[in-house]
Amino acid sequence: MPRRNFPDQRDTARVDVTDLLASAAVTWFYDEKTNVRIGYYESVNRPEFREMAPVLRRNFRTFQNELGNPDLERAEIKNYDVRFEHFPEFGEVIAASVFYKNITNAIEDTLYSAPERTVKSWSNAEEARNWGFELEVRKKLTWWEWSDNFTVSSNYTRVWSEVPFRDKRTGEEKRRTLAGQAPWSINAGLGYATDSGRFTADVLFNRVGEYLESIAGDEFLYVDREPRNRLDVVLTKKLWSNFRLKAAMKDILAEDTVLMSGTEENRYVYSRISEGSEYSVSVSAKF
Numbered sequence: 001m002p003r004r005n006f007p008d009q010r011d012t013a014r015v016d017v018t019d020l021l022a023s024a025a026v027t028w029f030y031d032e033k034t035n036v037r038i039g040y041y042e043s044v045n046r047p048e049f050r051e052m053a054p055v056l057r058r059n060f061r062t063f064q065n066e067l068g069n070p071d072l073e074r075a076e077i078k079n080y081d082v083r084f085e086h087f088p089e090f091g092e093v094i095a096a097s098v099f100y101k102n103i104t105n106a107i108e109d110t111l112y113s114a115p116e117r118t119v120k121s122w123s124n125a126e127e128a129r130n131w132g133f134e135l136e137v138r139k140k141l142t143w144w145e146w147s148d149n150f151t152v153s154s155n156y157t158r159v160w161s162e163v164p165f166r167d168k169r170t171g172e173e174k175r176r177t178l179a180g181q182a183p184w185s186i187n188a189g190l191g192y193a194t195d196s197g198r199f200t201a202d203v204l205f206n207r208v209g210e211y212l213e214s215i216a217g218d219e220f221l222y223v224d225r226e227p228r229n230r231l232d233v234v235l236t237k238k239l240w241s242n243f244r245l246k247a248a249m250k251d252i253l254a255e256d257t258v259l260m261s262g263t264e265e266n267r268y269v270y271s272r273i274s275e276g277s278e279y280s281v282s283v284s285a286k287f
Contacts, residue, residue: 013052013070019044037083045075047107051122059120062273066120067112073124076104091151093138101130106163108179109214111221118221120214125163128178132159149194155187168217176219182211198238206230213259223270226258243285250278 023041030036053068083097106128111118134157141147161178177183185208192201206229213225233249254277261270 013054013068013072015046015052015072015074017074019076033088034084034086037085039079039081039083041079043077043079045077045107047072047074047122051107056119062271064120064271065114065117069121069123072107072122073105075106075124078102089140091138092140093136095136096133098133099131103128103130103178106178110179111214111216111223113217118216123215125165125178128161128163130159130161130178130181132157134158149192151191151193153187153189153191156184157186158184167219176215177212179212179215182208184209200234200236202232202234204232204234206232220263221261223259223261226260228255228257229253230255239283242287243283246280246282246284248278248280248282250280251275252277 019042021042021044023039025037025039025041027035027037047069049068050066051068052070052072054070056065056067058064059066079099079101081097081099083095086094088094103125104127105124107122108125110121110123112121113119134155136153136155138151138153141150141152159181160183161181162175163178164173164175166172167174185206188205190203193199207227210227211225212222214223216222231252233252235247237245239245254275257271257273257275258269259271259273260267262268
């Protein structure tokens with residue numbers, strides 16, 4: 001468990017590092033509608049304040065005790081990707097890409113045993129890697145006259161991840177998935193816009209595959225997040241030259257977030273969080 005000093009001792013958590021991040025990209029324009037891009041870039045993932053502050057607190061959304069880790073380090077990521085893009089018509093795209101990420105000190109949610117219930121904290125995995133592919137399609141519905149104003153879009157991402165670790169009970173070298181990394185995700189959308197562009201409507205759907213939420217001292221204490229459907233609707237209306245009205249309905253399905261733990265033979269619900277829908281109306285002006 002992360003260190004905690006006595007009340008009369010001062011504890012400091014600090015990330016004070018200057019990073020020089022390299023990047024490079026080469027694009028081959030096959031023709032006016034098709035190109036291939038090869039890219040490399042470096043990035044970092046710095047821990048948040050709550051992830052480092054050594055203060056025991058209660059998360060009243062998840063009812064989980066949390067304790068920051070002042071020894072947490074930033075994650076350094078090297079990214080490689082190749083992307084193919086084709087633009088059949090204006091506003092349309094067909095794209096496919098493959099990628100690879102090499103991560104040093106990846107930040108993961110970590111559970112530690114405690115008398116009442118496990119305490120959630122964060123820790124660094126010395127090394128991790130992700131690789132996979134992504135497919136994207138955006139197409140206008142020009143098949144019939146009445147459908148000219150509609151656009152459909154879809155995105156599918158498949159990710160494999162790997163983290164080497166040592167089993168604390170057996171000392172055996174093993175490999176597992178990276179905590180927080182979903183194996184796949186799918187997004188789909190249907191959009192409508194008038195010829196003038198004064199009114200738009202978008203229906204958006206998202207679903208993410210089951211993934212490892214938190215690691216722990218023993219594998220049977222790991223927590224997984226179950227798949228969940230999300231549906232959003234966004235309506236936008238241009239009122240005058242500079243004013244715009246926006247109405248949004250987010251997470252309409254409001255499905256519960258379910259976390260599971262235990263062995264494959266004896267699974268149990270670690271936590272069930274009731275989610276709510278969000279509705280908002282706003283007026284914005286641009287001058």
